[in-house]
Amino acid sequence: MVDGKPGPGNAAPAKKAATGAYTPAAVSPNRRARRSYTIRLWSVRHSRFLEWFYGRFADAFLWLHPVWNRIGYGRVERPVTFVERNVKGLLFDCRMCGQCVLSSTGMSCPMNCPKQLRNGPCGGVRANGHCEVEPDMPCVWVQAWAGSRNMVNGDAILKVQKPVNQSLRETSSWLRVTAEAAAARENAKKGESA
Numbered sequence: 001m002v003d004g005k006p007g008p009g010n011a012a013p014a015k016k017a018a019t020g021a022y023t024p025a026a027v028s029p030n031r032r033a034r035r036s037y038t039i040r041l042w043s044v045r046h047s048r049f050l051e052w053f054y055g056r057f058a059d060a061f062l063w064l065h066p067v068w069n070r071i072g073y074g075r076v077e078r079p080v081t082f083v084e085r086n087v088k089g090l091l092f093d094c095r096m097c098g099q100c101v102l103s104s105t106g107m108s109c110p111m112n113c114p115k116q117l118r119n120g121p122c123g124g125v126r127a128n129g130h131c132e133v134e135p136d137m138p139c140v141w142v143q144a145w146a147g148s149r150n151m152v153n154g155d156a157i158l159k160v161q162k163p164v165n166q167s168l169r170e171t172s173s174w175l176r177v178t179a180e181a182a183a184a185r186e187n188a189k190k191g192e193s194a
């Protein structure tokens with residue numbers, strides 16, 4: 001607190017240090033920039049459009065399954081991961097956990113939570129809806145709830161998420177979802193013809 005007012009948060013460490021306030025080193029392993037909050041908040045506000053767009057995009061990826069299969073999922077993993085990292089990095093500040101849950105979290109990436117909580121906020125959300133660890137950052141779960149309320153399948157936020165499988169980090173969620181959907185479709189066809 002400076003003169004009764006809250007001091008600058010951890011996203012402005014130099015400004016905060018100049019006030020003499022304690023500035024914890026590397027509170028955020030991600031060293032987020034305000035720019036990325038702005039784009040993330042845009043994505044949450046447009047969650048309904050992004051939900052619709054992702055649906056079409058996933059269909060197109062599934063339609064291309066024979067192509068991925070022919071080239072080999074292993075071979076396309078690297079270029080697709082590169083594109084996924086950059087596109088989702090820009091829009092969602094994606095941390096490439098490899099198990100994307102954006103469709104269930106109002107287009108707010110839970111891996112931006114400093115505690116990496118995947119099933120709702122901790123008890124430390126500030127009165128202004130910001131994070132207790134990074135006071136400048138709007139709580140990703142407050143945003144997730146707001147984004148989910150705009151979405152057609154927004155109640156998916158109530159689904160309990162599994163713990164993160166760390167072995168999938170830095171892999172493409174897009175390809176995994178496509179391969180799983182293609183396998184499910186083939187199994188359903190086999191079931192019908194049996």
Ligand code: SF4
Nearest residue numbers: 094095096097100109
């Ligand atoms: S949930 Fe995982 S894959 Fe999806 S945006 Fe967040 S870090 Fe990236």
